Amino acid sequence: MHIKETFMQAFDSLWANKLRSSLTLLALVVGVFSVIVSTTAVAVLDNFFTNTMSVMGGDVINVSRNPSIQIGDGGRSDRNRKDISFATMEELQERLRLAGDVSPDEMFDRTKVSYGDKETDPTVQVRGSNEHYLNNNAYELRDGRNFIPEDIQYARKYAIIGSEVQAELFGNEYPMGKEIRIKGQRYRIIGLLEQKGSIFGQSLDEFVLIPYTTALMVYGGNRNIDIQVKAPKMELIQAAMDEVTGILRVIRNVAPGTENDFEIETNDSLAGTFDQFTFILYAVGFVIGGITLFGAGIGVMNIMLVSVTERTREIGIRKAVGATRKAIVSQFLAEAIFICQLGGFIGIALGILAGNGMALWIETDPVIPVWAVLMGFFGMFVIGMLFGVYPAYKAAQLDPIDSLRYE
Numbered sequence: 001m002h003i004k005e006t007f008m009q010a011f012d013s014l015w016a017n018k019l020r021s022s023l024t025l026l027a028l029v030v031g032v033f034s035v036i037v038s039t040t041a042v043a044v045l046d047n048f049f050t051n052t053m054s055v056m057g058g059d060v061i062n063v064s065r066n067p068s069i070q071i072g073d074g075g076r077s078d079r080n081r082k083d084i085s086f087a088t089m090e091e092l093q094e095r096l097r098l099a100g101d102v103s104p105d106e107m108f109d110r111t112k113v114s115y116g117d118k119e120t121d122p123t124v125q126v127r128g129s130n131e132h133y134l135n136n137n138a139y140e141l142r143d144g145r146n147f148i149p150e151d152i153q154y155a156r157k158y159a160i161i162g163s164e165v166q167a168e169l170f171g172n173e174y175p176m177g178k179e180i181r182i183k184g185q186r187y188r189i190i191g192l193l194e195q196k197g198s199i200f201g202q203s204l205d206e207f208v209l210i211p212y213t214t215a216l217m218v219y220g221g222n223r224n225i226d227i228q229v230k231a232p233k234m235e236l237i238q239a240a241m242d243e244v245t246g247i248l249r250v251i252r253n254v255a256p257g258t259e260n261d262f263e264i265e266t267n268d269s270l271a272g273t274f275d276q277f278t279f280i281l282y283a284v285g286f287v288i289g290g291i292t293l294f295g296a297g298i299g300v301m302n303i304m305l306v307s308v309t310e311r312t313r314e315i316g317i318r319k320a321v322g323a324t325r326k327a328i329v330s331q332f333l334a335e336a337i338f339i340c341q342l343g344g345f346i347g348i349a350l351g352i353l354a355g356n357g358m359a360l361w362i363e364t365d366p367v368i369p370v371w372a373v374l375m376g377f378f379g380m381f382v383i384g385m386l387f388g389v390y391p392a393y394k395a396a397q398l399d400p401i402d403s404l405r406y407e
Contacts, residue, residue, distance in 0.1 A: 017303075024300055025342060025346075027343075028296045029343045029346045029347040029350070030292055030296070031289050031292035032343060032346075032348055032376055033347040033351045033354070035285055035293075036347060036350075036352060036369075036373070037351040037352075038286075038288075039355070040351060040352050040356060040367060042285070043355075043369045043372075044355060044356060044358045044359045047367050048359075059231045059233065060228055060229070061099070061265070062228055062264070063084065064226045065081050084226070085221070088252070089104050089227045091251050092229075092251065097243070098232065098240055098243050100230060100232065101135060101228075101229065102227065102228070102230075103129050103132035103136050103227070104212050104225050104227060105129060105133070105137075105226040105228055106223065106226070108215045109182070109219060110122070112124060113165055114169075115178065125208070126208050126210065127209050127210070128210055128212035129209060129211075129212050131147040131151070133228075135230065139194070139196065140193065140194040142193060146160070147190075155216075155217055156211060157185065158187060158188055158190045158214075159188065160189075160193060160208070160209040160210075161180070161189055161191070161208050162193050162204070163194065163196075165208060175189050176192065183218070297383045300336055300388065301391060304335065304391035305391045307332070307335070308332065308394055308395045311395075315400075316398065319400035330392075331395075332388060333384070333389065336385070336387060336391070336392070337384035340381070341380050341381065343380065344376050344377060344380030348377075352368055
């Protein structure tokens with residue numbers, strides 16, 4: 001039998017039992033869909049994470065009280081750790097010798113910003129930092145200037161604004177030197193930033209940066225902050241991390257032999273933790289999909305066994321006119337493989353579309369995990385072979401005389 005003829009007969013056989021075939025097909029689609037949608041969504045997150053690591057430069061060290069990404073409690077508790085204060089940041093800045101460009105990273109408020117009779121939505125972040133913040137977070141000035149040490153020292157009411165704030169308040173008007181109002185306080189604009197985009201739907205351009213000393217006067221300073229430290233070059237990032245760790249242990253009075261009561265992270269360490277997280281997501285998706293596909297495979301075997309029983313007389317006629325056991329096996333295996341591949345194709349297509357819904361939500365590029373697609377096709381071929389071989393073997397072993405007498 002030709003391959004085309006074999007698959008045409010398989011299609012006709014399945015079409016003759018639409019309801020039964022549809023239910024089996026649905027189980028296959030759900031199984032493949034659960035695997036593909038999870039792998040696609042995780043691939044989207046992985047691609048997004050890789051593309052946005054430039055938010056914190058590769059040579060920037062981030063110090064925080066708690067881990068940025070944490071899976072479980074790791075057998076430890078972070079609840080009793082002391083806050084990292086601005087005083088800690090200033091003392092670290094004074095003691096560092098190898099590393100430099102220390103900047104605090106703290107959001108003091110989320111509110112509306114006004115200019116004249118215009119105002120933004122009440123979602124603008126008011127961040128307080130120093131002259132190193134823009135460089136440490138890969139922001140570029142489009143116009144104006146950055147803070148200088150004197151702006152920080154004298155707590156001047158200056159502001160650098162993101163592109164989204166500028167667009168909302170000024171439109172085509174030139175903002176430099178104008179004064180904006182935040183919670184009744186006036187700040188003169190000294191810098192405009194290039195557009196940067198968003199992460200997880202959160203704009204990176206909807207913020208106002210003011211000197212942290214000014215922010216402390218307006219909002220108070222009893223708060224926990226993150227600290228960013230820039231290594232002199234990539235080759236010295238581990239040495240810079242060691243220096244920062246040693247100085248912070250002294251500042252925070254961490255006893256020798258005990259664990260740090262703070263976290264120190266870089267792009268590489270964050271990527272390693274994120275890889276663990278994505279591995280768990282991949283594993284969960286494969287387990288759920290595997291269980292579903294196993295049940296669907298049993299359904300395929302069941303429908304093929306029923307098909308063998310219903311077509312016993314047909315099998316007898318085929319054998320009577322010269323069909324070999326190999327031809328009978330090929331026919332029934334083709335039917336099993338056909339329905340599995342059809343379910344796989346539909347499940348893969350739906351899974352990729354649904355998984356890339358994550359890309360639309362977080363505003364990043366869509367991803368097609370080619371390895372998962374290929375694995376889906378080959379996996380469904382294997383399932384068709386595995387669960388179709390027994391019904392095909394049973395059909396091939398039928399006696400032609402008994403089959404012709406079957407009613």
